[in-house]
Amino acid sequence: MDELPLYSERPEWVDVVPIPQYQDVDALAPINYSEEYQDATDYFRGIVKTEEMSPRVLQLTEHIIRLNPAHYSAWQYRYRTLIALESSLEDELRLMDAFAIEFLKTYQVWHHRRLLLTALRSVDAAAAELAFIARALEADTKNYHTWSYRQWLLAHFNDEDLLWSGERAWTENLLERDVRNNSAWHHRFFFVWGSGVRKGDEDREEILRRELTFTKEKIALAPNNPSAWNYLRGVLGHTGTPYASLSPFVKPYTATSVEKIDVVDLDNPVPSEGAELPCVMALEFLADTFEQEGGSQIPKAVETWKLLANEFDTMRKKYWEYRIKEALQASEP
Amino acid sequence: MSEAPPLPSLARNSHIKHCKLCLSGLPSSQVEMDSSRAAVGFYCLGALDLLGAKITDADRAAWRNWLWAQQTRGKYGTGFKPSTYMTPGNDSDYSEYDTPHLIMTYTAMLSLAVLRDDFARLDRPGILHLIRACQREDGSFSALPVGGEADLRTVYCAFVISSLLDDWSGMDVDSAIAYVRRCESHEGGYGQTPFGEALGGTTYCAVACLELAPSTAASPRETRMSPSHRERTIRWLLHNQTASGGFCGRTNKAADACYCFWCGAALSILGAADQVDSAALARFLADCQFKFGGIAKAPSERSDPYHTYLSLAALAIYPPPAADETWKLPSLNVLWNATTETARWARKHIPASN
Ligand SMILES: [Zn+2]
Numbered sequence: 085m086d087e088l089p090l091y092s093e094r095p096e097w098v099d100v101v102p103i104p105q106y107q108d109v110d111a112l113a114p115i116n117y118s119e120e121y122q123d124a125t126d127y128f129r130g131i132v133k134t135e136e137m138s139p140r141v142l143q144l145t146e147h148i149i150r151l152n153p154a155h156y157s158a159w160q161y162r163y164r165t166l167i168a169l170e171s172s173l174e175d176e177l178r179l180m181d182a183f184a185i186e187f188l189k190t191y192q193v194w195h196h197r198r199l200l201l202t203a204l205r206s207v208d209a210a211a212a213e214l215a216f217i218a219r220a221l222e223a224d225t226k227n228y229h230t231w232s233y234r235q236w237l238l239a240h241f242n243d244e245d246l247l248w249s250g251e252r253a254w255t256e257n258l259l260e261r262d263v264r265n266n267s268a269w270h271h272r273f274f275f276v277w278g279s280g281v282r283k284g285d286e287d288r289e290e291i292l293r294r295e296l297t298f299t300k301e302k303i304a305l306a307p308n309n310p311s312a313w314n315y316l317r318g319v320l321g322h323t324g325t326p327y328a329s330l331s332p333f334v335k336p337y338t339a340t341s342v343e344k345i346d347v348v349d350l351d352n353p354v355p356s357e358g359a360e361l362p363c364v365m366a367l368e369f370l371a372d373t374f375e376q377e378g379g380s381q382i383p384k385a386v387e388t389w390k391l392l393a394n395e396f397d398t399m400r401k402k403y404w405e406y407r408i409k410e411a412l413q414a415s416e417p
Numbered sequence: 418m419s420e421a422p423p424l425p426s427l428a429r430n431s432h433i434k435h436c437k438l439c440l441s442g443l444p445s446s447q448v449e450m451d452s453s454r455a456a457v458g459f460y461c462l463g464a465l466d467l468l469g470a471k472i473t474d475a476d477r478a479a480w481r482n483w484l485w486a487q488q489t490r491g492k493y494g495t496g497f498k499p500s501t502y503m504t505p506g507n508d509s510d511y512s513e514y515d516t517p518h519l520i521m522t523y524t525a526m527l528s529l530a531v532l533r534d535d536f537a538r539l540d541r542p543g544i545l546h547l548i549r550a551c552q553r554e555d556g557s558f559s560a561l562p563v564g565g566e567a568d569l570r571t572v573y574c575a576f577v578i579s580s581l582l583d584d585w586s587g588m589d590v591d592s593a594i595a596y597v598r599r600c601e602s603h604e605g606g607y608g609q610t611p612f613g614e615a616l617g618g619t620t621y622c623a624v625a626c627l628e629l630a631p632s633t634a635a636s637p638r639e640t641r642m643s644p645s646h647r648e649r650t651i652r653w654l655l656h657n658q659t660a661s662g663g664f665c666g667r668t669n670k671a672a673d674a675c676y677c678f679w680c681g682a683a684l685s686i687l688g689a690a691d692q693v694d695s696a697a698l699a700r701f702l703a704d705c706q707f708k709f710g711g712i713a714k715a716p717s718e719r720s721d722p723y724h725t726y727l728s729l730a731a732l733a734i735y736p737p738p739a740a741d742e743t744w745k746l747p748s749l750n751v752l753w754n755a756t757t758e759t760a761r762w763a764r765k766h767i768p769a770s771n
Contacts, residue, residue, distance in 0.1 A: 110483060111501075112483045115448055121448055152451055235612040236610075266668040311669050400656075
């Protein structure tokens, strides 16, 4: 396509009247268009004017999108043309596979896919999309649009066997490769807690146990990982579980060094050797536990916040001091 | 604590030059801005406003004229389009592919306030009509009346436009608020859409919306965010300030200049501004200054108007302690994202009641 002459030089486009962009005043931040883009968009405006929807429109809009993937009007017109021509939406998806990788960061690429999948109304197509997304995330494991698209697919088609059932194993695999991938942690929260109850997950007590075990293991592996601690807090908050139930697990992470332990407690894995201790997030968790317990525990919370403010998390000094002030005020008789 | 090196100056003149250069024209490599030029204009003009740059009468008149030329009327109501990139001629009504755009309407209205326009040409009922046409069943707003992205960014723009007009008759406030709340994630931040991962930019949009909308019978303003949710959001936002001094937009990501505004402004709305380490924040942004002008997303990256404006806006909220004169910036209206002076002008000239 790159070697093709301008549309204005192609005999097969001679019936289209190109329309230049209307500009009668000095523009704000005008773009110095390339000749290729100017020519293509002149013909596009001409096409929109006559409302032509034909195979060559698909070719033209593809060309424009390659030059400017954020050209939302070209995307819009392309989608309507596909529907009008009853084109194969599967073929369009395959073309989009290449686009998605090339223009990963462009919102429109993912929005277009969403429209295609909505029109296809096929759970099988949605399942194939999950596989495609997994491949796309290889290139950029935290791409926001890609993750949003996956969450939309799952919620929109909502099929336990074909869609939801593979999510846990898949995210676990991602976390195995990068335990700090917050998008994967978020996704786990979404499908375990945020979007109904998965098939096989009906026993919520058991699920809570499973999730706590999983998270504790991941924290043991990399204690200073806010994604895992935020997940832990999210689970406890969502299920109304008191923080104190985690105390036996959290304590060793608040020590200044890895303690020698004679009896191995499988429920409460200890920090891995060489872990950077004390862990700021564990200290924060401990202080919050004391605050939740209230009463005579408040002074312990204050002591812990002081450690954070003055020694281990000085950037947030003012925050920890604020927490101290609030807790003391609240505990006054 | 070890002695920190003194903060370098804020290179005001080169930042002004960068923005003026972008206003005068963008290279062909910036072609992706074709469909969002009104927003680029807003970042440039907003930065000039914060820096107190001189704007000549000729430029002021030309820019106002261009912005008004983007106001367009048609069957879905009136609003501003990103540019004339889809405009075939001086026709009276827009086509389905050249409709007004909510984000562009928000940025164009603020840009005109920066330029101290009298807003005599603003089609107020038409804009309310557009907002109505963009609201969807789930309470959110699509960027265009014919579709397009619908997320917290577009919801925020619909809220600010209503607030600027001082007229909320263009939307169902309760369903919009319900949508905003559905975007809250387990971390305490808000995702771009329901189920989305907590993100700094959309967390700003969410807390600004909850503050901007007037009380309704179903949703009095004070009860929109429970104390525990508020604390959780503040906690998440503060934890986004990284060791570099800058804020990241998501947990475990690197700091980025724009999130210094998004997270910092959200904290300011939540009443937690005094808990931010403003000295570290300024040090990070000082490092993001590009040697040829403008501010980049991170040290040793290239600058752009978006990061330039948002960095300056962050510094307007968080002036560094004991810094030299160059760092002095005017105060900011954090909810609308404009200087207090510009916001005052907008408040005086935009509402229909005036
Ligand atoms: Zn950024």
